[in-house]
Amino acid sequence: MTTSLWQDAPEPMRAEHDDVVIGAGIVGSYAATVLEQRGRDVALVDARFPAAGASGRNAGFVLTSQRETYPVLIEQAGRDGAREILAMVRDNVSRMRALAVEYDVPFDEGAVHLAQSRAEARDLEEWARAYEADGVPVEFAEGDPYGAGFAATMRIENDFAVQPARLTEAIAAASGATLYDHNEVHSIKSAGDHLLVAGRRAHIRCQRVFVATNGYTGNLHPYLLGIVRPVRGQILMTTPVEPLIDVAGITEYNYFRQFEDGRVLMGGARCFFEEQEYTAEDVTTPNLLENLEAYLRRWFAGIDFEVERHWAGIHGFTPDRRAAVGLIPDESRIAFALGFSGYGNSIGLLSAERMVELALDGRDPGPLSAARFA
Numbered sequence: 323m324t325t326s327l328w329q330d331a332p333e334p335m336r337a338e339h340d341d342v343v344i345g346a347g348i349v350g351s352y353a354a355t356v357l358e359q360r361g362r363d364v365a366l367v368d369a370r371f372p373a374a375g376a377s378g379r380n381a382g383f384v385l386t387s388q389r390e391t392y393p394v395l396i397e398q399a400g401r402d403g404a405r406e407i408l409a410m411v412r413d414n415v416s417r418m419r420a421l422a423v424e425y426d427v428p429f430d431e432g433a434v435h436l437a438q439s440r441a442e443a444r445d446l447e448e449w450a451r452a453y454e455a456d457g458v459p460v461e462f463a464e465g466d467p468y469g470a471g472f473a474a475t476m477r478i479e480n481d482f483a484v485q486p487a488r489l490t491e492a493i494a495a496a497s498g499a500t501l502y503d504h505n506e507v508h509s510i511k512s513a514g515d516h517l518l519v520a521g522r523r524a525h526i527r528c529q530r531v532f533v534a535t536n537g538y539t540g541n542l543h544p545y546l547l548g549i550v551r552p553v554r555g556q557i558l559m560t561t562p563v564e565p566l567i568d569v570a571g572i573t574e575y576n577y578f579r580q581f582e583d584g585r586v587l588m589g590g591a592r593c594f595f596e597e598q599e600y601t602a603e604d605v606t607t608p609n610l611l612e613n614l615e616a617y618l619r620r621w622f623a624g625i626d627f628e629v630e631r632h633w634a635g636i637h638g639f640t641p642d643r644r645a646a647v648g649l650i651p652d653e654s655r656i657a658f659a660l661g662f663s664g665y666g667n668s669i670g671l672l673s674a675e676r677m678v679e680l681a682l683d684g685r686d687p688g689p690l691s692a693a694r695f696a
């Protein structure tokens with residue numbers, strides 16, 4: 323999205339803060355929290371409102387995993403790099419749980435990875451063994467907990483599924499930052515010893531800017547276009563059905579959860595419509611929704627439902643489908659944490675923290691460093 327000159331407030335508010343965080347999703351809200359804890363005076367800015375983006379639309383899985391399986395992460399980042407990412411993810415999952423408890427946000431214990439075929443079961447087992455070797459409590463078993471006919475299941479201790487919008491809103495509200503909502507930022511300009519963040523409703527002077535706009539980043543800085551790409555995800559919710567799924571499940575291309583009231587959330591199938599889903603357009607499409615519906619009917623025979631609701635969300639994907647934390651090369655006062663590639667609940671908090679540490683302390687973000695795309 324962009325905003326036109328005509329849509330600007332006639333007299334935009336003028337403000338000054340130490341730092342401006344752009345994007346009040348889970349990553350920006352947590353970055354604002356970390357900055358406030360470090361004694362900074364922070365403006366948290368959003369084009370709409372906290373959790374308006376992917377953080378308020380996702381499936382709520384908080385998994386000890388990333389878009390790529392652990393064996394693939396090892397190939398990409400080496401064993402030490404993969405171990406470091408894994409340690410961050412485990413820390414992130416624990417923090418998400420602690421925050422959900424602290425803010426009384428509903429969550430369901432557990433989640434399982436499922437293999438649909440013997441070949442997928444072999445890959446899942448390889449992943450489970452690699453996790454075990456690196457100290458992750460994990461159970462691999464033939465079959466599935468629903469008796470639905472999946473080939474195998476991997477269950478990792480501490481995984482769970484949360485109400486993601488409530489959690490993000492709570493983190494934003496507790497951060498201590500001043501919120502500027504409905505304030506889409508259209509430019510970040512250097513003005514001598516400070517930066518000027520110009521939005522529709524407010525122009526904010528600051529020392530540093532933290533960009534946490536994920537899949538919506540395109541218009542903020544050309545450098546970021548090469549790092550993060552918008553990819554749409556779609557989800558449907560059924561009318562209530564009998565208890566079928568006592569623990570949330572994720573397969574290579576799909577995911578599902580059932581709520582206490584019987585409704586089933588079903589998402590994924592993006593890879594079958596790849597070209598169509600490389601977009602930031604916030605609409606659902608009949609072909610993908612039909613595919614999700616057919617998936618549920620195929621695996622849960624006899625299930626009788628109607629689609630009650632459906633929505634879309636925009637992810638940010640990087641070229642190697644791992645989060646990217648960095649500074650803009652020719653303007654080191656602008657930091658960013660982007661590209662969670664569908665796993666922001668698993669690594670978003672740690673990425674936000676690494677972004678702050680990079681900007682304030684010069685700490686290398688390690689395997690999340692965006693320098694790998696230089």
Ligand SMILES: Cc1cc2nc3c(=O)[nH]c(=O)nc-3n(C[C@H](O)[C@H](O)[C@H](O)COP(=O)(O)OP(=O)(O)OC[C@H]3O[C@@H](n4cnc5c(N)ncnc54)[C@H](O)[C@@H]3O)c2cc1C
Nearest residue numbers: 345347348349369375376377380381383507555635666667
């Ligand atoms: C359908 C779907 C299902 C998913 N399921 C899961 C899941 O189960 N588990 C998981 O870990 N991850 C999941 N994800 C991914 C997860 O939602 C994201 O990784 C995570 O929410 C990213 O958080 P964020 O704060 O970086 O971005 P967002 O939540 O997208 O926040 C970015 C914010 O920036 C604001 N913004 C954008 N441009 C501007 C601007 N110019 N000025 C001001 N503000 C701006 C937007 O309004 C938005 O609020 C899913 C994503 C989708 C789309």
